[in-house]
Amino acid sequence: MLNSDSQSIIIFIIACTILILLLTGFIAFIIYKYQQKQNAYFQTLEEIKIAHENDMLKSKLEIQEQTFANISREIHDNIGQKLTLAKLHLNTLNMMEKSKLAGQVNNAINMISESINDLSDISRSMSSEIILNNGFIKALEFEVNQLNKPGIYSIKLKVTGETVFLDANTELILFRITQEALNNIVKHANASDIAINLHYEKKQLSLQITDNGKGFDQINKMSGNGLTNMAKRALVLNGLCEVISKPGEGTTIEIVIPFYENTTAI
Amino acid sequence: MKGFYLYPLIGVLLGVPIFFNMNFNLDFLMAVNNVSLIFHFSFLSYFIIRVIPVNAKSKIYFYLFSFVFLFLIILGLVTNDITKPLSHVFAISSFGLTVLSLVYFYLLFEKNPILKLLNEPSFWIISGIFFAMSLYIPVAISIGYVRNNASFYLTIFSNVLMFCYGIMHLFFLKGIYCALRMSH
Numbered sequence: 001m002l003n004s005d006s007q008s009i010i011i012f013i014i015a016c017t018i019l020i021l022l023l024t025g026f027i028a029f030i031i032y033k034y035q036q037k038q039n040a041y042f043q044t045l046e047e048i049k050i051a052h053e054n055d056m057l058k059s060k061l062e063i064q065e066q067t068f069a070n071i072s073r074e075i076h077d078n079i080g081q082k083l084t085l086a087k088l089h090l091n092t093l094n095m096m097e098k099s100k101l102a103g104q105v106n107n108a109i110n111m112i113s114e115s116i117n118d119l120s121d122i123s124r125s126m127s128s129e130i131i132l133n134n135g136f137i138k139a140l141e142f143e144v145n146q147l148n149k150p151g152i153y154s155i156k157l158k159v160t161g162e163t164v165f166l167d168a169n170t171e172l173i174l175f176r177i178t179q180e181a182l183n184n185i186v187k188h189a190n191a192s193d194i195a196i197n198l199h200y201e202k203k204q205l206s207l208q209i210t211d212n213g214k215g216f217d218q219i220n221k222m223s224g225n226g227l228t229n230m231a232k233r234a235l236v237l238n239g240l241c242e243v244i245s246k247p248g249e250g251t252t253i254e255i256v257i258p259f260y261e262n263t264t265a266i
Numbered sequence: 267m268k269g270f271y272l273y274p275l276i277g278v279l280l281g282v283p284i285f286f287n288m289n290f291n292l293d294f295l296m297a298v299n300n301v302s303l304i305f306h307f308s309f310l311s312y313f314i315i316r317v318i319p320v321n322a323k324s325k326i327y328f329y330l331f332s333f334v335f336l337f338l339i340i341l342g343l344v345t346n347d348i349t350k351p352l353s354h355v356f357a358i359s360s361f362g363l364t365v366l367s368l369v370y371f372y373l374l375f376e377k378n379p380i381l382k383l384l385n386e387p388s389f390w391i392i393s394g395i396f397f398a399m400s401l402y403i404p405v406a407i408s409i410g411y412v413r414n415n416a417s418f419y420l421t422i423f424s425n426v427l428m429f430c431y432g433i434m435h436l437f438f439l440k441g442i443y444c445a446l447r448m449s450h
Contacts, residue, residue, distance in 0.1 A: 009422060016401075016426055023400055027393045030371055031383055038379035 059232040066229050067176075070183075074122055079115045086111035121146060136171040137163065140178060140196065147182060147194075154193050161200030164259060170237055174207065174257065177233045177241070181209045181253050184226040189213025189251060204239075207255040215245045230255070270391065270445075273309050274438055276302075293349035300348045300355070307339055307359040308332075310395055314366040317388035319377045328366065335362035351413075357406035360399040367396035387445035394437025398430040405430075 089108040093101060124130065130139045137159055144155045166174070178196070185191050191213030199206045227243055230253065234241035239257035280302055311332040315325055335358060342355035370392050374381075383389050405426055412419045 008416070009419070012419065012422060016422075019401060019404070023397050027397065030374075030393075034374065034379055034381075034383050037375065038383075041379050 056236060059236055063176075063229060063233060063236075071122065074118075079118050079122075082111045082115045082118070086115070131172045131175055132168050135165065136175055137198070139171075139175050140198070143175075143179065143182065144196065147186070153186075153191065155196065156194070157196045157198070159198045159200075164200050164205065166205070166257075166259070170257070173233050173237055174205075174255075177230050177255055178207065178209065180226055180230050180233070185209075185211045185213060185251075188216075191250065204256055204258045207257075208252060210250065210252045212250045215247050215249045215251050217247055218243065218245055270313060270438075271442065273313075274435055276305065277435070296351065297348045300343055300352050303339055303343070303352075303355060303359055304336070307336060307362065310363055311335070311366055313388075314363070314370055314392055314395065317392070318366075318370050319373050328369070332362065332366070335359065351409075353406040353409045357403055360402040360406060363395055363399045364403065367392050367399065371396070385444050385448065387441040387448065390437050390441035390444060394434040394441070397437065398434035401430045402427065 086108040089104045089111070093104055095101065124142075130142060134142075140157060144157045147153055147155050165171075182194070185194055189211050191211035193212045195208075195210045197206075197208040197210075199208075227241075231241040234255050234257065237257045239255060242254045242256075243251065244254070245251035280298065315328045315332060318325065318328060320328075338358050339355055342352060342358060346352050346355070370388075374383075374389075381389070405423055409420075409423055412423060
C-alpha cells in the first residue's frame with residue numbers, strides 16, 4: 001500500500017496530466033475547428049466565384065447581342081432607307097425628261113454619299129481601333145466632335161485629375177458605356193446641352209454624363225434596355241452605374257470604375 | 267514577429283546564472299526574477315495585442331486591459347518584498363496573458379478564416395503562451411499553501427513550472443520556424 005504522501009503525489013501528477021491533456025486538446029480542437037471553417041469558407045468562395053463568372057459571361061453575351069441589335073437597327077433605319085431612296089430615284093429616271101435627269105442623279109449620288117459616310121461613321125464608332133490606337137480620351141473627343149457636327153447639341157467634355165491609361169479592354173467597355181449613354185440622350189432625352197465629366201482619382205475613375213433633356217420617372221423606366229446595358233457593362237469592370245433623373249429635370253449618369261494593377265499613370 | 271526573438275534571448279540570459287550555478291546572491295536572483303515579470307508581461311501582452319485581428323481603435327481597449335494588469339503587477343512588486351517568491355503576482359500576470367490569448371482565439375474565428383493556421387507564427391506563439399500560462403495559474407495560486415503545508419510538493423511544482431516554460435518555448439520555436447519559412 002502506498003502511504004498518503006505518495007498517493008497525494010500520484011493524484012497531483014494525474015491532475016496535472018489531465019490539465020495538460022485538456023490544454024493540448026483545446027489547442028488541437030481550435031486547429032480542427034478553424035480548418036473546418038476554412039474549408040467551408042473556401043467552398044463558399046468558390047461557389048460565389050463560379051456564379052460571378054457565369055453572370056459575367058451572361059452579361060457579356062447580352063451586351064454583344066445588344067451591340068448587334070444596334071448595328072442592325074442603324075443599318076435598317078438610316079442607311080437602308082437612304083439607299084432605298086437612292087434606288088427609287090435611279091429607278092424612276094426618265095431619260096426623256098432631260099431637265100429632271102441631272103437633279104435625280106445628283107440626289108441619288110448625294111444619298112449614296114451620305115450612306116457611305118454613315119457607314120464609315122458606324123464602322124469607326126464600332127471599331128475598337130480608335131481606342132487601341134489613341135486611347136479612351138481621344139476616342140471620346142472623336143465621339144463628341146461627331147455629335148457636335150450637326151449643331152443640334154452643345155456637348156462639353158471635361159477631363160480632370162491625373163490621367164491614367166487603363167488596359168484596352170477596360171477602356172473599350174468604358175467607351176461603349178459612354179456611347180450607349182449618348183445614344184440614349186440623342187434618341188430619348190430631347191436635350192440641347194450635354195456635359196461629360198471624366199475625373200481620374202487616385203484609385204478610381206468617375207465618369208459623369210449630364211443632359212438637360214426631358215428626364216424620366218426612375219421608378220417606371222429604370223428597366224430600360226440601354227440603362228441595363230450600361231449597368232451590366234460597369235459591372236463587368238467591377239464598377240457601379242448610377243442614374244439620377246426626374247421628369248423635366250434632365251438626367252445624370254454616373255459611372256465609377258476602380259483601378260487595378262494594369263494601369264499606368266501618365 | 268519582428269523583435270520577438272528578443273523574448274527567448276532575454277529568457278536565456280536570465281537563466282544563464284542559474285544554469286551555470288554562478289555564485290550569485292539568492293535574494294538578488296529572486297529580485298531579478300520578480301522584476302523581470304514586468305518585461306515578461308509587457309512583452310507578451312504587447313505581442314498578443316499586436317497580432318489580435320481587430321482594428322487599431324479597438325486595440326486601445328486591449329492596451330487598457332494590459333495596462334491595468336501591468337499596474338497590478340507593479341503594485342504587487344512594490345508592496346511586497348521582491349527578494350521573496352511572489353507567486354500571486356505571477357498568477358495575476360498569467361491570468362492577464364491567458365485572457366488575451368483566449369480573446370485572440372475567439373477573434374480568430376470571428377474573421378474570415380484565411381490564415382494557414384499550422385503555418386501561422388503568431389498562432390503557435392500564442393498557443394504556447396496560453397498553454398504555459400493556463401497551467402501556471404493553478405500552480406501559482408496554490409504554491410504558497412504548498413510551501414507552508416506540504417513542502418514535499420515543491421519539487422513537483424517547480425518541475426511542472428519548468429515543464430510549462432519548456433513547452434512554451436517549444437511552441438515559440440515552432441512559431442519562429444514558421445516565420446523563417448514564411449520569410450523565405
